Amino acid sequence: MLHVKHLTVQYSPGDPLVLRDIHFSLEPAERVALIGANGAGKSTLLLTLIGVIKPREGGITLGGIPMNQERLRELRQLAGMVFQDPDNQLFMPTLMDDIGFGLRNYGFDETAIEERIAAILAQLGISHLKNRLSHKLSGGEKRLAALAGVLVMDPSLLLLDEPSAFLDPRSRRTLISILAGLPQTMLVATHDLDLAQTLCPRAILLKEGRVFAEGPTQELLQNHTLLEQAGL
Ligand SMILES: Nc1ncnc2c1ncn2[C@@H]1O[C@H](COP(=O)(O)OP(=O)(O)OP(=O)(O)O)[C@@H](O)[C@H]1O
Ligand SMILES: [Mg+2]
Structure with missing residues (x-):
């Protein structure tokens, strides 16, 4: 469903390479954890996969479509990302406007939009936030709320950047069980190794912009030497 080949990323010419020769694939419905120390390149990789950052070298194919500027709109429908900082995601005054933004953009009618939003909010247990102002949450x-805005679009691939950050233990458990029940392919960048293990059978370990190890999450997380070498 997703193929990444020899991906190299640099924020500006002359800067050091932030991702180097990244190579991996995700099978449909597979859930993979992306782990690695601060600055390893996890967020950069996710942003590159939704086309926000343009790779210097290498290729990305999503659902059979090669990523390039002409097909970005199509690809954006296939992949949805929840950003590490939700303030980068919520930009409309009210939650309803925010979550409905993508659907309105794609021309869904208002009744359908409202029904879909209500269903997602109920699923995430946040129906009571419906009429609140986004920036006051x-x-x-x-x-x-940011997750709701992505799920409402029903993407095939979910890119989640630190989904459990800021959540209280109960919301965190709710989130994990919701994610575990979703049919989507997922790539989950996280420092929450317990979430990684619960949710993702496979993990990719990044170190200084390279794939340092890849394999069953449980095996990787039990290898303390490996984790230490990767700065975890
Ligand atoms: N906009 C930017 N311009 C230049 N360099 C950047 C930019 N964003 C990130 N970097 C650099 O790229 C590297 C990878 O950062 P990235 O945010 O992808 O790491 P990360 O693995 O997500 O870290 P964290 O665990 O802290 O979220 C870091 O060295 C960072 O300083
Ligand atoms: Mg990050």
Whole structure:
């Protein structure tokens, strides 16, 4: 469903390479954890996969479509990302406007939009936030709202950047069980190794912009030497 080949990324010419020769694939419905120390390149990789950052070298194919500027709109429908900082995601005044933004953009009618939003909010247990102002939500509420805004579009690939950050233990458990029940292919960047293990059978370990190890999450997380070498 997703193929990444020899991907190299640099923020500006002359800067050091932030991702180097990244190579991996995700099978449909597979859930893979992306782990690695601060600055390893996890967020950069996810942003590159949704076309926000343009690779210097290498190729990305999503659902059989090669990523390039002409097909970005199509690809954006296939992949949805929840950003590490929800303030980068929520930009409309009210939650309803925010979550409905993508659907309105694609021309869905208002009744359908409202029904779909109501269903997603109920699924995430945040129906009570419906009429609240986005910028006045708490950190955890913002994160769930951002997730709602992505799920409402029903993407095939979910890119989640630190989905459990800011969540209280109960919301975190709710989130994990919701994610575990979703049919989507997922790539989940996280420092929450327990979430990685619960949710993702496979993991990719990044170190300084390279794939340092890849394999069953449980095996990787039990290899303390490996984790230490990767700065975790
Ligand atoms: N906009 C930017 N311009 C230049 N360099 C950047 C930019 N964003 C990130 N970097 C650099 O790219 C590298 C990878 O950053 P990235 O945010 O992808 O790491 P990460 O693995 O997500 O870290 P964290 O665990 O802290 O979220 C870091 O060295 C960072 O300083
Ligand atoms: Mg990050």
